[in-house]
Amino acid sequence: MVGVPLAWLMHRQDLRLTLLAGRGGLERDVVWAHSIELADPAPWLTGGELVLTTGLRLPSDTGACTDYVTRLTKAGVAALGFGVGLSHEQVPEALVGAAEEAGLPLVEVPLPTPFVAVTKVVMERLAQQQYEGVVQASRIQPRMTRAALRGGAQAVVRELAVSTRTSVVFLDHDSRVRAAHPPHGAASGATVLAGLGSAEQTSAAVSSSQDGVTAVHQVRVGPRVHGRLVVAAERALTPVDHLLLGHAASLVALEAEKPLRLRDEQNRVNGLFLRLLLDGTVGASLARDHLTEAGFPVRDGIRVLALRGGSPRQCLQALGDELAERGLPLFGRVHAACAAVLLPAGHAATAQTAMDGARARLRSSTWAGLSAVHDLTDGPAALTEALNAASVAQARGGQAVVPFESLAGQLLAATPQTRKILATLAETQLAPLAAHDTAHGTHLLPTLRAFLEHHGQWEAASTALGVHRHTLRSRIERVRVLLGADLDSAHVRAELLLASSAWQEPGGSDRTG
Structure with a gap:
């Protein structure tokens, strides 16, 4: 987060601020100046503030001052500004001691300097820094674009790393290193994602640890993901850093899309040709x-x-x-x-x-x-x-x-549309045989199928059934009578064979075995 260095604020002579404790914290960044007179302001603070108070509700005893500083420290404030001349003629010694003990910068604000003047200076400096960041980004982005035109993804990665003073790695969708700067960062780039499991599913993610900050940004165009850009820094990343990371991801994505767009156009032409061929x-x-x-x-x-x-x-x-x-x-x-x-x-x-x-x-x-x-x-x-x-x-x-x-030999029976037709045919043609077999314990249905599958050859069919050919002839004659069909006709035999291939038991099993 962008902030105003406390040291810069102390050098503003028009504010006439005096540092009383916590000199080691002068490099802290103030992200906001907040005037608040509550005895416990911590619940209303988010961290990084310069808390301004006249001590209206602050007792001067050591215990109260220590407790007040402890609460501010836990809230993560950048510094405490104490206005003198109203509730207190001078900053309580107990408060100075507690601040020094906690390492919290304590600044005396003289009576002629209103709190609003301090807040205004901080706000103006923050706005100025944001403008400077926009100007800086506007100068870097064209350089990154030119780098993309000259050297592709590797040049973009190098420009991003140099401009932000970070380490940058481009990983493809299989987490293989495609570009890195500095080059030695490639080894750690492939493993840095271990703590960022959600980054693969989201467009961006940031992770902080004792070693620094890692930011991951997807490289994608629409639904097509080409990989991820990983930025590692030993400091907090600024909005300008994130802006440049997003710009770099777009440039790398466009570079990766070039051959794919050409391939898509070629596929379109090939599809038109295939239509003519088919x-x-x-x-x-x-x-x-x-x-x-x-x-x-x-x-x-x-x-x-x-x-x-x-x-x-x-x-x-x-x-x-x-x-x-x-x-x-x-x-x-x-x-x-x-x-x-x-x-x-x-x-x-x-x-x-x-x-x-x-x-x-x-x-x-x-x-x-x-x-x-x-x-x-x-x-x-x-x-x-x-x-x-x-x-x-x-x-x-x-x-x-x-x-x-x-x-x-399976297509007609296997296709749902034709199988439905065959099933209807089977039920119409073969139901009389099935009913006769059930009522009289005969085997006319399997006999007919064997006869049809062996092309009406008596010897082969009787051998397959394991019966004498005279028995077979007797059964087939019975089939002729029940079905009223001319089994000497090739067309009739073909239709009955198709029907038998689709004949199913009520429970779903093939009745013809």
Whole structure:
């Protein structure tokens, strides 16, 4: 906090002040001059004041004076000013002795000097210091800006440290030292945050200890945090110090944003190109040239990764950060409330690791599907596969990326929309068989499924069921009668096979085993 040095106040000849005790405290700063005549003024004090009194309610005995000084000392006052000529012709000797014993500066204010004159001098000096601080900051800020243009974050950190006579460290979002001045301050900068756990969640924090003061300021632009600036000093930091710290944090943030803004613009252009690719409106040759120039490997083809859940745009941003760390550009767009991202064919494993990292950044539930490998001309097909696989991933509720290739023979039953249709079909077509099995202890339903899964081949189906083929024929004939279905028709058999794949017991288990 800015204050007026008591020594400076004592040198004001127009006030004619006399120091009677506590000479060792002349370097104390007075933050306010407060006239108060209470016997116990401590509850109304915050520390750093020059308390002015005529001793109106102060007894002259030693015990009372000692108690009065003790209360002022505990309140943290800077000094005591005693006006003589009214309640007391001179400052009580007991008060002088108590002040000297406590180390509290005691100043005699003569009768011709009104208390308001002392208060006015302090107020004017405080205002002057604030103006000087603003002028000082206005001279330093352009230097810091020029330093940012010339030397980036390191130059800004150096200028801040030199201008404030402090040690400054810039830590990135992983608490790694990116710049420091003086250089030896980097070692302590990484550990000084131990006592400032809240600094990571707040924009600024200050901590005091016996070793000095530490201030932390976030380096951020909007929601994007680039790190923190840490200032360490052996003294209390002034408002000018905090003003310059904030300015330096803004300059470092702008420096860190430069490549990200360029990347954001490139991602926007890439997203427009991906829209054309997935719509099938861009030729393979042009697509290959554009992807190659962007640093996207296309030799073995492409895949599409689709994400469901959360904000699609936030998903794209998180995936973009993950891919950038792996040296891959982001080609992404929002489609049907999903985030669609282009991946090289040989980076199937990247899909899972990138998704894990993106989920950690998003802190929300997301599900992902990965298309099969396609040529550049098959963008629409790749997008459809990825979206279908993502729907299956959401239905399963797991964290693993679902590859479209793994869904062979499962996609219709796994997708919620089609499964609902199949469940209705199953209930309509297979309910008569289930009812007959329950009533007569037969096994017509599993027999039909085995027959269908073995493409109507009697030998293979009877072997799978462990029954004679004549038994199988007898059961299938019974099925024909109950369902009224032509099992010689391939279309009928296909429909019944799909229905059996979705047939569920009332409790939720698969009735077909």
